[in-house]
Amino acid sequence: MSKERLLNHLYALGRLLAVVLTTFLGLLLVTFLIGRVVPIDPVLAVVGDKASPEVYERARIAMGLHLPLWKQFFIYLQNVLSGNLGTSVLTARPVLEDILRVFPATIELAVTGTFLGVIIGVPLGVLSAVYRGSIIDHITRVIGLFGYSLPIFWLGLMGLMILYANLDLLPGPGRVDMFYEDIVTPVTGLMLVDSLLAKEYDIFKNALSHLILPASLLGYYSMAYLSRMTRSFMIEQLRQEYIITARVKGVAEWKVVWGHALGNCAIPLITVIALSFGGLLEGSVLTETVFAWPGLGLYLTNSLLNADMNSVLGSTIVVGAIFLSINLFSDFLYKVMDPRAR
Amino acid sequence: MRKIQLFALILVLAVAQFAMAATPKDTLVMASRIDDIITLDPAEIFEFSGAEYAANAYDRLIGYDVDNVSDIFGVVAESWTIDPDGKTYHFSIRKNITFASGNKLTADDVVFSLQRVIKLDKSPAFILSQFGFTPENVEQTIAKTGDYSVKIVIDKPYAPTFFLYCLTSTAGSVVDKKEVMKHASGGDLGYEWLKTHYAGSGPFKLKTWKPSETLIMDRNDQYWNGSSAMKRIIIRHITESASQRLLLEKGDIDIARNLQPDDVKGLAGNSDIKVRKKAKGAVWYLGLNQKNPYLGKPEVREALKYLIDYKGMESSILDGKATIHQAFLPKGFLGALEEIPYELNAEKAKALLKKAGLENGFEITMDTRNSEPTTSMALSIQASFAKAGVKLEIIPGEGKQTLTKYRARNHDIYIGRWGPDYMDPHTNADTFARNPDNSDDAKSKPLAWRNAWDIPEMTKLADAAVLEHDSAKREKMYLDLQREHQKVSPFVIMFQDIEIMAKRANVNGFILGPSFDSNFYNEITK
Missing domain, CATH: 1.10.3720.10 (MetI-like)
Known part of the structure; x- marks a missing residue:
């Protein structure tokens, strides 16, 4: 294989990776932001309407919602890259497990x-x-x-x-x-x-x-x-x-x-x-x-x-x-x- | 052509083969909305469907007669005595209860379960912690005094029924200590595990739970108090009333739990199907935010109470699903006020508005969750408000969205439904008629707080009522409280819920109680 062809192949591979990565990142960012912008309090879904303020506050911190938005996204990204899609509120099970089911x-x-x-x-x-x-x-x-x-x-x-x-x-x-x-x-x-x-x-x-x-x-x-x-x-x-x-x-x-x-x-x-x-x-x-x-x-x-x-x-x-x-x-x-x- | 016809015939016959038979004799199939279940742990369950699950999977210390709520009896607790100080309770535990795991139920399990509720401190924990239990003192205040005896010390000499009713709630369920602790990790008292698993002694045990899909329970053959005729209970999550009705008519399900009035009417002529009703504790109300300058005027608050078409809604939108009720304690509770002084009267409302200097009316918004019957009720209220020149703008939203706004006190009017947490009158007095601190960062945020209603005097009255030991006196205190509340409060209380259940005619013995944690399956036959 000539050097030029090898370079071509590497270039194509790199381009492919770049496309896949940016698509994913964009997808994640947009969905993440929509999820944070909607006027619904995600803590409510976890603790219900009747929880006391202490219970509520504890859940909010446990969900990391007191952190700045960029930090929340960064933590989420880290988790996703290590194969952890988080835990579902609705099912109390790992999201990945739910999806596989x-x-x-x-x-x-x-x-x-x-x-x-x-x-x-x-x-x-x-x-x-x-x-x-x-x-x-x-x-x-x-x-x-x-x-x-x-x-x-x-x-x-x-x-x-x-x-x-x-x-x-x-x-x-x-x-x-x-x-x-x-x-x-x-x-x-x-x-x-x-x-x-x-x-x-x-x-x-x-x-x-x-x-x-x-x-x-x-x-x-x-x-x-x-x-x-x-x-x-x-x-x-x-x-x-x-x-x-x-x-x-x-x-x-x-x-x-x-x-x-x-x-x-x-x-x-x-x-x-x-x-x-x-x-x-x-x-x-x-x-x-x-x-x-x-x-x-x-x-x-x-x-x-x-x-x-x-x-x-x-x-x-x-x-x-x-x-x-x-x-x-x-x-x-x-x-x-x-x-x-x- | 002949061939094609023959082929079509064969196809139809083949397909017809698939048409199904009725449900098996020893299996109950029920359609219900169960997407509210977020946990199966009795220390955390606070949802309607979850409470019903716990009622059938676990035993609680105390129970009450579903037709006569004031009749309280022991379940896991065989009997109890109260010391003269009014604060120390001694329970003796029934000796013949075995958990589904095969472990014997003893005082250890009772103490563990109640302490666990306090230590985990999840949403329903306040039902017990309002008696002064904290994670620090609970080892002393709730303690075992023998293999089958338990001593509990509360902080104030409350009316005994207040404490006993709280023990009838889901938080008073007894879990299998050995089984739970086998799965505990990192000091979580088995919390992560029990969220999706089972460790109880009730008539049914958990088989599978697929959230928003199915909940399947099997008969617990270890149950101490009579074996159920049903081997399996299958609850399938079906949202639409029309779908539930269709499945019921077809015999694919035995019970439909969420039929709307239209569909109930449609079933009237069908002799295969019976409809049952039971008054539930939830009340429908409007919350008027006192931060709004119009709604802050007492005349406006009362005027709006005259601008609701109570009778019209009861007979059309809510047909059979609710009954007119205008006080914060639902019928069936000690001291429930059954007077209904308000009806639609535009003239009276206009006079009151004139007194407030608003003879030309005003504009106001109402946050409304976009599901039935709330949406239709909002439309009716919009029309009746208009009769006195009050222009109501309806802001529709998804349930959790409107709730988020309400909890932040950013609404004008909120239309909602409130269910009691236990059977003692304090449950609703606590939220509708108490507001210890009206500041934005208050520690406790009852409904009175959400509507920014500052009531130091009424809070004192409610606090006194819960300490009264004389039942007759206590009843009178609640009646007085409600009369005052009915007139001045920023709550337009309108209706009390009725649960409608439609079943195949051959199904009998489903016990419908006044709350979801007193709906029982173990006497069902078919």
């Missing part, structure tokens, strides 16, 4: 949602590109339009009202029926996996039925986005000369479309799918509230409403870290799959 529920939902979005959205996008202007194209567009414009909490509530309250086809909110709560010991935190590991097939079935509606909704949003993107990628590819060449050579049409053209869309599609997955993690805040789904979104909402700033900061860092790593990961995949991007 609730996060699998969100992952389970987002993975299922993305999976549904991909297996339906991508083929729909391909079909509407191939049959541009046809009825399939129009239907896909209308479905996509709804997906873009209807708020998810409304669809969720409607879904619950029709499929649960009126027709009794699907179960209500929650990850499992309430009397199944806490029977399976969490191993992975994913209810579907854990119930299978524990050989509790009734609970597996129940958990699956609870997953259908929220995951389909998230999948719908992901599908709307992916089908539009796939369509435009495919139209771009189908115009290329290599497609004409392939057709002239007499390659079967399905092979031209699904093999050659779609194959060349794979790289941008991966980026789009990764982003959509990140979006689902974030978009789950509303879905989880509607479906009483005990994941990161619900945790964040509860913490916000209870002025539990350590938890809010902790969740923000985690979501931020995931977004960053998804971006980095898709960049990385890009480079692996496309030699031109190296």
Whole structure:
């Protein structure tokens, strides 16, 4: 390796680190400041309304709130860097432990949602590109339009009202029926996996039925986005000369479309799918509230409403870290799959 | 097409498979708002849901009859005597109590538990420390005199019921000393551990607590006073009244705890569901900040008491959830004043305002938490104030936000709800009618302080009432105090809370008491 190339690599690495660090620092600073500026007394959340002044004062000092703001931030930063996100007021447990406990529920939902979005959205996008202007194209567009414009909490509530309250086809909110709560010991935190590991097939079935509606909704949003993107990628590819060449050579049409053209869309599609997955993690805040789904979104909402700033900061860092790593990961995949991007 | 129809049919059938059955016979499933729980340690619990947990997981020294509060009886304490000095109490401890851990409950545990409350000095500690206990003297003032006998010395000869009622509160719960100390670290008396764990002798023991999510309790088979028919109690945090109602109608839950009047009405025709009500101790009131020049005038204070549509709110917004009540002691307490002299009367209010030189009214703000029924009540008050030219601006805010402002005395008017801490009348007299020091850096900051109401005379009267041993005389002192308070105070007391509980018709035996620490599960059957 030449010296110049090594320097280039080092430079790229340094730039990456700088971007990650400043993003994190900015994220932390902004969230921290918002938490301190809101007109809510965080000590109240700890000691309650009826505490005596002595108890109150002791709690305030224990929380370090008597120190100047910059010092508070510095202490917080030190703690975060050593892996300590503080203790949650609401749960009286370390924030990191809380997040690890609730996060699998969100992952389970987002993975299922993305999976549904991909297996339906991508083929729909391909079909509407191939049959541009046809009825399939129009239907896909209308479905996509709804997906873009209807708020998810409304669809969720409607879904619950029709499929649960009126027709009794699907179960209500929650990850499992309430009397199944806490029977399976969490191993992975994913209810579907854990119930299978524990050989509790009734609970597996129940958990699956609870997953259908929220995951389909998230999948719908992901599908709307992916089908539009796939369509435009495919139209771009189908115009290329290599497609004409392939057709002239007499390659079967399905092979031209699904093999050659779609194959060349794979790289941008991966980026789009990764982003959509990140979006689902974030978009789950509303879905989880509607479906009483005990994941990161619900945790964040509860913490916000209870002025539990350590938890809010902790969740923000985690979501931020995931977004960053998804971006980095898709960049990385890009480079692996496309030699031109190296 | 045929194939597609067949596929759809199969899909529907497959999905229908998932539709569920009723809850199991020996499990009670309840929807409630439990996001107020921040600790499971009885020395720290001060929240409604937490108090209800402690009532079912722990035994306290003393209890009272939920239908006749003046009937006090021993629970962990089998009996007691009081020395003639009125300050020394001797308790003999029941011998047949075993903790869920298998340890026997003895005088050691009782002494440890009460001393622990004082030494940890968390929010509810004042309930005990107001009797003169301090971390320094508590080893002497609360002491064991035998394996099953305990002596407690308080600082003044208070009315005995005052001290005994305080022992019925959550802070009087007995914890398992051996179990707690096993998990103590750095002299914290097991505080970090007990926050999320359990060491009690009550009818139920903790299985899991996931904050703002679920609280699960299992039957404690060691319980000394009759075994519960329920093996497990599952409490699921569900905020929305409409969701709770839906789950109840579907049979997915057995009990819904937080239904709004609309949803209760909607259940009326359903024979599968029964609704129960119980008057609770909390009162709804407006706090008028005396730092505000308008509200500082006595005529204005009284005028505003005539500008509330008590009957209108009771029959619409609060339908069944509250009853009109205008004195600081809720019905059910010794000396509670049940007279309701105020009703909506714009003419009287106008005359009073004229006397104060404000015949054209004035503008004022009210800090209002943005949840029901507070928001609707604020709107009603805004409309009735306007009848005498008082322009009310509602400042909505999240609960803790309005509270922060109120505690700093930065409000004009605050609309709030206050629950008593124990069943003795002193609990509310202490906060509504006592203000020993009105300065900004006062040591004690009761509600009278929060509204900057300087009342040295009334404070003396309240102090005298709590020392009176003669029950009849004491009752009269509180009645007089409330009559005066009702007229002159900057508190517009409006309603007393009623708890509404909706349950499936097959569920029986849920004991609803006058406070949340007297709601009991152990006689439930279904």
